Amino acid sequence: MEKRLTRSELVFSMGFLFMLVVAVATFFYGVKIGAARTEAKYEPMKLLQSDVAGNAVAYQQQDLVSFYHTVYLPNREFQLQWFNVMDKLRSGQATDPVSSFKELAKLAKKQYSAASSSSVPTSSPLLNQSQLNVLKSLKLFEQAASRFASTADNKPSKELVVEIGLEAYYRKAVQHNLLAQQQYYASMLKWGATVEAAIPSEFNTPASESIKDWNSQPLLVKNKIIADQLVELQQLVNFYPHDLSTRVDELIASGEASRLKIKSVPALIELLLGTKAVRAGDFASGKTMLYDQELLPQLPFFFPENQ
Template sequence: MEKRLTATAMLFSIGFVFMLVCAVGAFFYGIQIGSEKTEAKYEKEELGAKNAAATVSPYQQQDLVSFYHTVFLPYREFQNEWFAAMNKLLQGKTNDATSMFKDLASLAEEKAKDASSVDMQRSPLLGQAQVSYIRSLKLFKDASTKAATSSKTLAINELKKNIEQEKNYLSASQFALSAQQAYYSAMLKWAATVDLDIPAEYKSPSLLQLTQWKDLTITIKNKLMADQLMTRKKLTSYYPQDLTSRVDEFIDSGQPAKMKVHTVSAVVDLLINTEAVRTGDFTESKLRFYQHELLPQLPFFTSDTN
């Protein structure tokens, strides 16, 4: 005869099943909660990493140094050869201008490729400067090619004037000055991350008084000299810091008071028009005026480099 479960056994069985269901449910619930907490933890860490990356300045010293060696230096190497060639024309010391400018065209093409070897776009101003230097070199290539052709029919003294009025040369110079301006603006942004008293941007008033100039830091002064050269469309063999040092020397000499000169622009005009600035002027004045000034560790600030 089939035995029936007693009420107690029935309740015990139901309770056991209920407890088993609850235990299984609690197990899976625990897994879900643990998974959600783990995901939340990793999302928080990932967000923190992204925020940390966002707060890192795109204008660190290593960025300025990398730009110097991979972009600026190739351009500078071409520029030195270009100015040497133009100086030969000025002095009438070249017997084969055609060959000289063909070599310059090849060199400009080579240096444009060198300047394109890295991507500086992480730092907006350095990316802008890179693009401008590359465009400048490509236009210098075109200017050199045209100069090689013109040299076959023009006298040396006429050739120099022709080159300096040619549109490719003018555009090449403009892009080079724009690149220089962006590079020195990037240096100012770097300085602002190191010294919070230095502004990341500085726009000169239309008439910057010499009394105001004297209170500015070297990175601001250099940026302003890059601006001054850009405004004058003056492509030079010397650096903005060379012009900065000559302005400071002129002020220190007491000449502004004697000549009744009160603005930075007036002093810059005087120095440029009298050809009073040379490459290396900054190096000679560094210990005298800028020994304790904040500057990035770039070769043209630390040695008498071309």
């Protein structure tokens, strides 16, 4: 026969169940409160981390240096090999153009791989754009070199040089290479503006920069003007923009520009390029005399004495 609970037992059971429910509810409420307090405790840290990631300082010197070694230098190394082959073709010293172009195509592919593996900070968009143009240029140089590797056999060297200058892949490769250089030097200007208030973060080169205005500019601006002019002229050269800046300043300082009655910087640039009066290393030769007090990022091509 089923035994019924007494009144006292029933009250005790109900009380026990009530206390159990309260205990469980209290436990989960405590967990919720604890979680909320923990979240509140770490929320400032999360916000700080988010703020740091979202407001990373753009165009830091370390970014410029890293870009130099991982993107600019692979491109520069390819350029020097390209110029070497072109010089041999012009002088008639190229004994095997087909092999030379095959090697150039391989090198362009290799340098593309090196430059594409570099991680450029998104906080510095000009550096990102420069990297993209370097990659486009190297890819186009590879295509141009491959094309001439298949057509250069038995062609006179001088004829090849003319054909290369007219070839579509080559011309686009030059265009992207010059844009990459322009963007890199514009990035240096951005960096300079964070260090010295007198340096503008941007500079739009006028159609005809006067010598008077040029003389008042810091070297970082002068270099940007040169990079802009090389884009305008679509002239890929085997020296740095600051080598050309140095020759312009030397021509002005010597009084030669005045004697020739040249009043604009573009005219001086065209004269120097047309007479092949600029050499790689001109900046290093004139740096102490002309630019001893100039602000420059710690890039190897600005401080060859440290290499």
